[in-house]
Amino acid sequence: xxxxxxxxxxxxxxxxxxxxxxxxxxxxxxxxxxxxxxxxxxxxxxxxxxxxxxxxxxxxxxxxxxxxxxxxxxxxxxxxxxxxxxxxxxxxxxxxxxxxxxxxxxxxxxxxxxxxxxxxxxxxxxxxxxxxxxxxxxxxxxxxxxxxxxxxxxxxxxxxxxxxxxxxxxxxxxxxxxxxxxxxxxxxxxxxxxxxxxxxxxxxxxxxxxxxxxxxxxxxxxxxxxxxxxxxxxxxxxxxxxxxxxxxxxxxxxxxxxxxxxxxxxxxxxxxxxxxxxxxxx
Amino acid sequence: xxxxxxxxxxxxxxxxxxxxxxxxxxxxxxxxxxxxxxxxxxxxxxxxxxxxxxxxxxxxxxxxxxxxxxxxxxxxxxxxxxxxxxxxxxxxxxxxxxxxxxxxxxxxxxxxxxxxxxxxxxxxxxxxxxxxxxxxxxxxxxxxxxxxxxxxxxxxxxxxxxxxxxxxxxxxxxxxxxxxxxxxxxxxxxxxxxxxxxxxxxxxxxxxxxxxxxxxxxxxxxxxxxxxxxxx
Numbered sequence: 001x002x003x004x005x006x007x008x009x010x011x012x013x014x015x016x017x018x019x020x021x022x023x024x025x026x027x028x029x030x031x032x033x034x035x036x037x038x039x040x041x042x043x044x045x046x047x048x049x050x051x052x053x054x055x056x057x058x059x060x061x062x063x064x065x066x067x068x069x070x071x072x073x074x075x076x077x078x079x080x081x082x083x084x085x086x087x088x089x090x091x092x093x094x095x096x097x098x099x100x101x102x103x104x105x106x107x108x109x110x111x112x113x114x115x116x117x118x119x120x121x122x123x124x125x126x127x128x129x130x131x132x133x134x135x136x137x138x139x140x141x142x143x144x145x146x147x148x149x150x151x152x153x154x155x156x157x158x159x160x161x162x163x164x165x166x167x168x169x170x171x172x173x174x175x176x177x178x179x180x181x182x183x184x185x186x187x188x189x190x191x192x193x194x195x196x197x198x199x200x201x202x203x204x205x206x207x208x209x210x211x212x213x214x215x216x217x218x219x220x221x222x223x224x225x226x227x228x229x230x231x232x233x234x235x236x237x238x239x240x241x242x243x244x245x246x247x248x249x250x251x252x253x254x255x256x257x258x259x260x261x262x263x264x265x266x267x268x269x270x271x272x273x274x275x276x277x278x279x280x281x282x
Numbered sequence: 283x284x285x286x287x288x289x290x291x292x293x294x295x296x297x298x299x300x301x302x303x304x305x306x307x308x309x310x311x312x313x314x315x316x317x318x319x320x321x322x323x324x325x326x327x328x329x330x331x332x333x334x335x336x337x338x339x340x341x342x343x344x345x346x347x348x349x350x351x352x353x354x355x356x357x358x359x360x361x362x363x364x365x366x367x368x369x370x371x372x373x374x375x376x377x378x379x380x381x382x383x384x385x386x387x388x389x390x391x392x393x394x395x396x397x398x399x400x401x402x403x404x405x406x407x408x409x410x411x412x413x414x415x416x417x418x419x420x421x422x423x424x425x426x427x428x429x430x431x432x433x434x435x436x437x438x439x440x441x442x443x444x445x446x447x448x449x450x451x452x453x454x455x456x457x458x459x460x461x462x463x464x465x466x467x468x469x470x471x472x473x474x475x476x477x478x479x480x481x482x483x484x485x486x487x488x489x490x491x492x493x494x495x496x497x498x499x500x501x502x503x504x505x506x507x508x509x510x511x512x513x514x
Binding site: 007084088092281 | 330334351365
C-alpha cells in the first residue's frame, strides 16, 4: 500500500515540480548564453537588458525551486490529509503510518532532486558560458587524488574519508526528515483544535521550536558542566592535526545524525497521534 | 454477531458535549437503511466513526467483526457529504486511483455510469460543476463491490430529477449481499428505496424499525411519522 501511495504522491507533486525544474534548467542555459553574450562587449542596449533579465530569471529560478519544494511539502500534507481530500485519503485501505511515510519519502526525494538539479543547472550554465573545454575536469580528479594522498600521509585512510562523507550525507537526510516532521507534527496537533486550526498549527510550530531549543540548550549546558564538551572538542585550542580534526568532524556528523534521529522520532509520535486519534476534518 | 455493522454503547463526546450517546444498533446484510434525523442529530458523526475518521470516546463499533481500520476500509464504500476528489485529476485519473487502491472497484461499471450521467472521462474535476463532481463521486462510490455502503447526504445538493436518477443508481448498483446506509433529512425522496429506518436525535437513537412496520403500525408514511416524532 505504501508503494501505491508513493506512486500517487509522485504523480500529484511531479506535475508541479517537473515543470519548475525544467524551467530552471532552461533559464540556466539562457543565463549561460547571456553572460557569454555580455562578455563579447559591443551589443545593443535592448539585448543587454534581455540578457540581464535571463540572468535574473536563473537566480529567481534557483530560489523558486527551493521555496516551491518546501511549500509543496507543507501544502500536500495540509490539503491532502487535513482538508477535504482527507476524507478520501483517510478512508483508503491503508494505515496512518503509510500515509505519513508516503509524504515524507516523496518530499525527501524532491529535496534531493531539487539540490541535484540546481547543481546540474550551475554546470549547464558554465557549459553554455564558455563551452566544456573551459572546465578542466582532469584538474578536479587530480586535486581529489592529491587530497586523498595528503590525508593518507596524515593517517586518514580513503575508507575513513568516504565514511565521513556518508555520515554527513545521512545527517543531512535526517535533518531534512526532522524538518518535514516539524511541520507535520505542528499541523497535525493544530488540526486537533475545533476552530482556528491554522492559527493553532502556527502556534504548535513555534512551541515545538522553543521546546527543542530549550532542550538543546539544557543538553549543551550539561555537557559544558560535566566537561563532556571539552572532551568533544579535544585539541581544538591546540591547533589540531588533520587526524584529530577528522575525528572531531566524525563526532560532529554522528552527533548531528543522532540529534536529527531523536528529533524525528519525537516529532513522528504527535504527527501520527494527531491523524489517528485526533483527526477532526471540517 | 451477524450484522455487517454493530454498535454497542457507542459514545462520541467533544468536551462536555455528547455528539453520540450510548448508540446500540445492528445492520443486517441486504438492507437499505435510512439514517434519518434533523441537522446536528449525529448522523455524520456516526458515519465518520464507521469510516475511522473519528475515534469513539467509549463503546464499540464493529464492521464485519472488525474495528474500523485498513481491513474495514477495504470493504466500506463511503460517500462523504462534500466533494473530496483532488481537483487536478481528471475523471479517468480518479478511476485509476480507485482501481489502484480498491480491489473491488469495477471500472467497467464506473465507465458505464459516467456515460449514463453524461460525464466525460478526460474532463478535469476542476472544470466540472458542483453537480457533476457530486455525480462523479457517487459513481466512484457505487462502482465498488463493497459490503457496506455509507452514503452521507447523497441527494443533498441536486435537483429533483437527478435525485430520482441517483436513487435508482444506488438501488441498481449496490451489491445485494451488502448493506446500504443513507443519511439524509430529505425523507420523502428516499423513502421508496428504504427497507429500514433509524431515527436519530441529539445523539440518541429514537427508533430503529422496518419501513413496513411503521406503515402498518402507524398508518403513516415514514416522512409523516418523522414529522410527528420530530415536531418542533
